[in-house]
Amino acid sequence: MQEYKLFINGEWTESGTGETFDDINPATLELIGKIHKASDEDVKSAIDSAQEAFDAWSSTPAPQRAKILFSAARMLEERKEELSRILTTEMGKVLKEARGDVQEAIDIAYYAAGEGRRLFGETTPSELPDKFCMTLRRPIGVVGLITPWNFPIAIPAWKIMPALVAGNTLVLKPASDTPIMSIELVKILAEAGLPKGVLNLVMGEGGIVGSAIVHSKKIRAISFTGSLETGKQILGEAAKDMKRVSLELGGKNPIIVMDDANLDLAIDGIIWGAFGTTGQRCTAASRVIVHEKILSSLQKKLIERARKFRLGNGLLGNTDVGPVINSSQLQKIAKYVEIGKNEGARLELGGKAVKPLPGYFFEPTIFTDVSPDMRIAREEIFGPVVSLLSAGSLDEAILIANSVEYGLSSSIYTENLKNAFKAIEKIEAGITYINASTIGAEIHLPFGGVKSTGNGTREAGTTAIEEFTELKTVYIDYSGKLQKAQIDIE
Numbered sequence: 001m002q003e004y005k006l007f008i009n010g011e012w013t014e015s016g017t018g019e020t021f022d023d024i025n026p027a028t029l030e031l032i033g034k035i036h037k038a039s040d041e042d043v044k045s046a047i048d049s050a051q052e053a054f055d056a057w058s059s060t061p062a063p064q065r066a067k068i069l070f071s072a073a074r075m076l077e078e079r080k081e082e083l084s085r086i087l088t089t090e091m092g093k094v095l096k097e098a099r100g101d102v103q104e105a106i107d108i109a110y111y112a113a114g115e116g117r118r119l120f121g122e123t124t125p126s127e128l129p130d131k132f133c134m135t136l137r138r139p140i141g142v143v144g145l146i147t148p149w150n151f152p153i154a155i156p157a158w159k160i161m162p163a164l165v166a167g168n169t170l171v172l173k174p175a176s177d178t179p180i181m182s183i184e185l186v187k188i189l190a191e192a193g194l195p196k197g198v199l200n201l202v203m204g205e206g207g208i209v210g211s212a213i214v215h216s217k218k219i220r221a222i223s224f225t226g227s228l229e230t231g232k233q234i235l236g237e238a239a240k241d242m243k244r245v246s247l248e249l250g251g252k253n254p255i256i257v258m259d260d261a262n263l264d265l266a267i268d269g270i271i272w273g274a275f276g277t278t279g280q281r282c283t284a285a286s287r288v289i290v291h292e293k294i295l296s297s298l299q300k301k302l303i304e305r306a307r308k309f310r311l312g313n314g315l316l317g318n319t320d321v322g323p324v325i326n327s328s329q330l331q332k333i334a335k336y337v338e339i340g341k342n343e344g345a346r347l348e349l350g351g352k353a354v355k356p357l358p359g360y361f362f363e364p365t366i367f368t369d370v371s372p373d374m375r376i377a378r379e380e381i382f383g384p385v386v387s388l389l390s391a392g393s394l395d396e397a398i399l400i401a402n403s404v405e406y407g408l409s410s411s412i413y414t415e416n417l418k419n420a421f422k423a424i425e426k427i428e429a430g431i432t433y434i435n436a437s438t439i440g441a442e443i444h445l446p447f448g449g450v451k452s453t454g455n456g457t458r459e460a461g462t463t464a465i466e467e468f469t470e471l472k473t474v475y476i477d478y479s480g481k482l483q484k485a486q487i488d489i490e
């Protein structure tokens with residue numbers, strides 16, 4: 001069985017604990033690798049080597065840093081099919097979606113590499129003569145990245161690529177369910193010529209490895225994607241050292257379907273949003289808020305479509321829905337189905353764990369008669385479970401959409417421009433789609449949410465550079481005399 005070591009200071013290193021943990025294929029339960037489990041000391045040496053590498057890396061001209069990213073992007077492209085297959089084997093999502101995950105990593109690699117020749121600052125006139133004003137971007141320092149299992153290569157790449165081009169050095173802790181994809185990404189970046197110590201990789205428990213990153217005074221910023229609970233802990237701990245934190249947390253993303261919508265289009269979007277990636281996306285559509293006039297016809301068509309879904313191994317072409325990631329997620333989903341039933345919602349489809357293969361499968365599940373106060377309509381389930389709610393008007397639908405603590409993605413299906421613009425204006429979310437599902441964010445636009453979904457930062461797009469840089473304001477006075485702003489000129 002292949003063992004996967006930590007990557008510290010440019011070397012694949014055995015863990016100090018001498019322990020490994022198992023990486024399991026969630027569809028078949030086959031063991032696919034033994035992963036070295038980092039100790040507190042391992043994390044410290046990863047952080048130390050990142051700190052050591054910082055001076056040289058941050059002084060390397062950004063276009064030179066970017067060259068390495070361009071090479072990595074090309075290698076990712078060449079290895080796309082092979083990586084996608086590993087991804088499906090490790091994480092479970094169907095192969096088509098795994099290819100999308102890898103493509104997202106390729107896209108952000110090229111995009112961030114292009115930033116090497118931008119990293120724009122601003123220039124603006126001074127209020128005084130013979131004085132020049134500008135801003136420029138500086139790296140933050142050693143940055144800790146903590147990533148989830150649902151996009152095992154895209155999300156690490158969203159963080160790594162912009163952070164590197166901006167000149168930071170990094171310690172990455174990937175989710176324990178999907179470390180191999182991060183290992184492959186790190187291998188590629190190392191092969192592309194990344195100097196030693198610039199990117200370090202430590203696998204292991206959140207309570208040890210994640211905590212060592214969060215508590216280190218040498219770490220100047222943390223970028224985390226994961227649960228609200230962990231996000232809150234990180235934010236609280238990081239405040240003690242005034243670390244910069246960017247958080248991408250949960251979602252309870254609504255699709256509003258108005259009575260003037262193209263119904264078939266809406267159903268395509270609901271199916272994709274609710275059951276794509278087995279519902280395991282932060283952006284998954286877990287609430288569908290339907291105008292009461294079309295509720296019964298939408299419900300009927302949706303159930304018909306979802307009933308035909310084939311669960312199975314994502315590597316096979318005829319699989320529609322892959323497994324969920326592990327047994328605790330499976331139990332969590334089953335628990336929410338019970339909660340929904342007890343709250344009085346109607347289980348119209350699915351609701352059970354099934355075993356087309358030895359792994360962790362859950363049937364696509366549809367609840368109707370759901371009211372906004374039910375827990376299944378408020379809490380993130382992260383599985384193939386969708387709740388249908390009814391609304392009498394757009395205002396009511398938006399009120400329901402906004403009644404949860406999260407605000408990541410959202411969508412409205414309508415043929416009416418007025419409805420569309422009202423939704424854009426009033427829905428509390430970082431992302432709103434018109435006549436498209438809640439999923440499908442592109443890497444050159446900002447990604448993130450409002451309310452408890454995050455802390456105001458955005459990933460990807462031009463904001464990716466903001467996430468990983470400090471702004472320096474520079475004044476150059478070439479007048480040769482003392483000039484005083486606000487005072488010399490009345």
Ligand code: UN1
Binds near residue numbers: 438442
């Ligand atoms: C996530 O679920 O954490 O828009 C990220 C999407 C993907 C990214 C999702 N491009 O669903």
